[in-house]
Amino acid sequence: xxxxxxxxxxxxxxxxxxxxxxxxxxxxxxxxxxxxxxxxxxxxxxxxxxxxxxxxxxxxxxxxxxxxxxxxxxxxxxxxxxxxxxxxxxxxxxxxxxxxxxxxxxxxxxxxxxxxxxxxxxxxxxxxxxxxxxxxxxxxxxxxxxxxxxxxxxxxxxxxxxxxxxxxxxxxxxxxxxxxxxxxxxxxxxxxxxxxxxxxxxxxxxxxxxxxxxxxxxxxxxxxxxxxxxxxxxxxxxxxxxxxxxxxxxxxxxxxxxxxxxxxxxxxxxxxxxxxxxxxxxxxxxxxxxxxxxx
Numbered sequence: 001x002x003x004x005x006x007x008x009x010x011x012x013x014x015x016x017x018x019x020x021x022x023x024x025x026x027x028x029x030x031x032x033x034x035x036x037x038x039x040x041x042x043x044x045x046x047x048x049x050x051x052x053x054x055x056x057x058x059x060x061x062x063x064x065x066x067x068x069x070x071x072x073x074x075x076x077x078x079x080x081x082x083x084x085x086x087x088x089x090x091x092x093x094x095x096x097x098x099x100x101x102x103x104x105x106x107x108x109x110x111x112x113x114x115x116x117x118x119x120x121x122x123x124x125x126x127x128x129x130x131x132x133x134x135x136x137x138x139x140x141x142x143x144x145x146x147x148x149x150x151x152x153x154x155x156x157x158x159x160x161x162x163x164x165x166x167x168x169x170x171x172x173x174x175x176x177x178x179x180x181x182x183x184x185x186x187x188x189x190x191x192x193x194x195x196x197x198x199x200x201x202x203x204x205x206x207x208x209x210x211x212x213x214x215x216x217x218x219x220x221x222x223x224x225x226x227x228x229x230x231x232x233x234x235x236x237x238x239x240x241x242x243x244x245x246x247x248x249x250x251x252x253x254x255x256x257x258x259x260x261x262x263x264x265x266x267x268x269x270x271x272x273x274x275x276x277x278x279x280x281x282x283x284x285x286x287x288x289x290x291x292x293x294x295x
Contacts, residue, residue: 028274035059035264042260058264069265072228079143079227080208087149088201092193094150095158096185117152127217140225142218148207154200161196162189202276209273232265 026049034047038055045052062069098109120126126146136142166189174184190197215223215230226234 028270031263031270032267035260035267037260037263039260055260058260061261062264062268069228069231069268071224072226072231073268075140075143075225076209076227076229079140080205083144083148083208084201084205086144087151087154087204088197090150091154091200092158092190092197093185095155096162096189098155099159099162113152113155123217130218137218138220138223138225143208143211143214143225143227146214146218148204148211148214151204151207154204157200158193158196161193165196166192205276206273209269228265228269232262232269235262235265 030047030049033049033051034042035058036054036056037047037051038053039057041051041053041055094113097103098106098113100106103109121129130142130146131137134141134145136145170188171184174188179187210229212227212229212233215227216233219226219230221234
C-alpha cells in the first residue's frame with residue numbers, strides 16, 4: 001500500500017514538473033515562431049505557435065543590418081566576458097576574506113556589505129558619481145562598472161560556501177606547510193569552489209548579457225560601443241515613436257524595423273545564454289544550494 005502511494009506521488013510530481021517545464025519553454029517557443037512569421041500575418045492574426053504563413057524577412061533584415069548588429073554583439077560579448085571574470089574574482093576574494101572570523105574589522109565590513117543590499121544612493125547620485133568623478137560617460141566602463149561588477153548577494157553566497165563547504169583542517173595544514181593566504185585561495189579554495197564559481201559566473205554573465213539600462217544612462221544615442229540590448233531597445237523606442245506620431249506610412253517597411261524583426265533580434269540575442277545554461281546546469285544547481293544555505 002505504501003509503495004503504491006509513493007508511486008502515485010512520484011507520478012504526480014513528474015506531471016507537475018512536466019507542466020512547469022512546458023510553461024517555461026512556451027514563451028521561448030512562441031518567440032521563435034513569431035520571428036519566422038510573415039509580418040502581415042502577425043499584424044492580422046497576432047503571434048501564434050502555428051503561424052499561418054512563414055517568412056524569413058526578419059532574418060534577412062538582420063543580415064542586411066549586420067554591421068550595426070554584429071558590432072553590438074561583439075561589444076556585448078567583450079563586456080560580458082570581462083565583467084564576469086573580473087566580477088567573480090572580486091566577489092570571491094572579498095568573500096574569502098570575510099569568511100575568516102579572526103579578521104580585524106570583519107563585523108564592520110559585513111555591516112557595510114549587508115547595508116548595500118538594503119539601501120543605495122539612488123539613480124541620480126549614482127549617475128553623478130560615475131560621470132563626474134569616474135568619467136565613464138561614453139566609454140566601455142559605462143557598461144562594465146555601474147551596478148554589475150560586484151553583487152553583495154554573490155559575496156554572501158561565496159562566503160557561506162568558503163565557511164561551510166571547505167574543511168578548515170585542509171586550510172590549516174596548508175598554512176603549516178608555509179602556504180600564504182593568496183596561495184591557499186588560488187590553489188585550494190578556488191578549485192574546491194568550482195560549483196560556486198560557475199553559479200555566480202553564470203548569473204553575472206546573464207546580468208551583463210541582458211543589461212540595457214547602463215547603455216541608456218551612460219552612452220549617447222550615437223555612441224559606437226552600444227551593446228546589442230541597447231540597440232534593440234533603441235529600435236523598440238524608434239518604432240513606438242513612429243507609431244505614436246502616425247508617421248509609419250511615411251516610412252517603408254523595408255526601412256523600418258517591424259515586430260517580427262524585433263522578435264528575430266531577441267531570438268539571436270537569447271540563444272547564446274540558452275546554450276550555456278544546460279552545459280553548466282549541474283554545477284549551477286549544486287553551487288546555488290550549497291552557497292545559499294548556512295549550516
